[in-house]
Amino acid sequence: MAENRVVQGRMVTPGRLAELIEGESVIDAEPIEDADRSCPDCDGDVLVVGYMPSALEFVTGWKCQECDWRRTDRE
Numbered sequence: 001m002a003e004n005r006v007v008q009g010r011m012v013t014p015g016r017l018a019e020l021i022e023g024e025s026v027i028d029a030e031p032i033e034d035a036d037r038s039c040p041d042c043d044g045d046v047l048v049v050g051y052m053p054s055a056l057e058f059v060t061g062w063k064c065q066e067c068d069w070r071r072t073d074r075e
Ligand SMILES: [Zn+2]
Pocket: 039, 040, 041, 042, 043, 044, 064, 065, 066, 067, 068, 069
């Protein structure tokens, strides 16, 4: 279970983290990694996860472990 991480006090799987970033369910997610950046809102630690919201799209998403801040490479 080492791939699970704590986000805003909750243990999340890669798929659940991707859903928090995307705002809806995803079909696949890669292992969670530590991002080499800190949150612009609260300076907290940021996680990064690659995921597939659909079979035709691959997105890299970032999520703060402490607050609601999130971003994807679409933006
Ligand atoms: Zn934050």
